[in-house]
Amino acid sequence: MKYSQAKVRRQSNPAADKRARSTGAVIARTGFADRSHSWLGHHREVAADSVRRFFATPMASVMTALVIAIALALPAALQLGLLNFQRAVAGWDGQPQISVFLHKEATDTAVSALAERLRSDSAIAEVTYVSPEDALAEFEQASGLGDVLVGLGANPLPAVLLLRPRDAKNGEKLQQLVESLRAQALTDSVVLDLAWVQRLAQLTELGQRFSAGLALLLALGVVLVVINTIRLHIESRREEILVVKLVGGTNAFVRRPFLYSGICYGLFGGFLAWVLLASGVAMLSGPIEALSSSYGSSFELSSPGARYLLQLSLGASLLGLLGAWLAVARHTHEIEPR
Known part of the structure; x- marks a missing residue:
């Protein structure tokens, strides 16, 4: 009986029946925010x-x-x-250093003049003078042989000029500078400390x-x-x-x-x-x-x-x-x- 009444109402109201059928299934769409949150x-x-x-x-x-x-x-x-x-x-700057060992008979005036002349050379960036006394003190501190050196009486170390060349990468210019330093009258020997850097x-x-x-x-x-x-x-x-x-x-x-x-x-x-x-x-x-x-x-x-x-x-x-x-x-x- 109830089924018959409901059927009669649907037949009498087809618009309501269409609305009922349209709400039976809904297509769900997932937004980008929901997908990102799920991911x-x-x-x-x-x-x-x-x-x-x-x-x-x-x-x-x-x-x-x-x-x-x-x-x-x-x-x-x-x-x-x-x-x-x-x-x-x-502490080592990696730059080659030229050590110029001077004759022991060289006077302080001549050594000072040579140092000033070298400082004015455009190929040399820096000149440092190390006196025989300073060289001996540094050697004693580094070697620990102070007692042995005291027994020598006289200082065996010469004065030294330490030179920093301006162009350290040009080997030919460095060799020319070394040759010119060896030709100086006060020079006893010249050592180019380049091998250890290389x-x-x-x-x-x-x-x-x-x-x-x-x-x-x-x-x-x-x-x-x-x-x-x-x-x-x-x-x-x-x-x-x-x-x-x-x-x-x-x-x-x-x-x-x-x-x-x-x-x-x-x-x-x-x-x-x-x-x-x-x-x-x-x-x-x-x-x-x-x-x-x-x-x-x-x-x-x-x-x-x-x-x-x-x-x-x-x-x-x-x-x-x-x-x-x-x-x-x-x-x-x-x-x-x-």
Whole structure:
């Protein structure tokens, strides 16, 4: 009876019936803000889940991160050693110096005239006069042989003029200047201290190139370690990947958790590398300071600070991301529902 009455009302009011049918299904459209919020929310969820999975197997995770840390700590330690070496020789300006040893019979007036004449030379930037007494005092302080020198009676060291050439890069002009200095009447001998500067520059360049090559080689090792680790993760979650793809999950959706896992391995590996580096510096600081103080130097070993921590963590995270991306691109395409 009620059904018949309702049918009669619908027949008598076709407009109301049309409105009722039109409200039966509504097409929902998702805005850009909603999609962005969902995308960011999924990233947060996947990142947190990756961290939980990392600590869920602490032994395996720490071992992998430690392998990454050792690979990163080796070139980082070499680079830090080069920086400390450059700090140690910072007092040397790297410019060649010409030492003009004068005859012991040269008078003070003649030496002063020669020094003034050299200062007016356009090829010479600076002239420093070192008297025999100053040279002897400096030698006693540097060598610690003061008691032996006292027994000599007379001062065996001559007066010296230390010259800084203006154009230190032109070897031909330097050699011409040395020849002109040797021709001076008051000159006993001339020494061009250029070899040690060249050796120091070559040694520094060699260390930098070796450090860069070692860093590239070990960075490749880090990427391979992450690739192998993520490959094992993919195999262990094969069924989960199949289910996600069956319900329409995209490749980006499948790839995202493994990328965050690679970042986690790299991030913790970079932190452990910084810990290893800081521990090594702490162990060596005492002996190095004692050695430098024995030579009358106040040199202190520079320790890796927050900048080193940031560089290692960021670099290791990028390497972990790269390794995870390569592993996912290679292995997830092989897992397809049939």
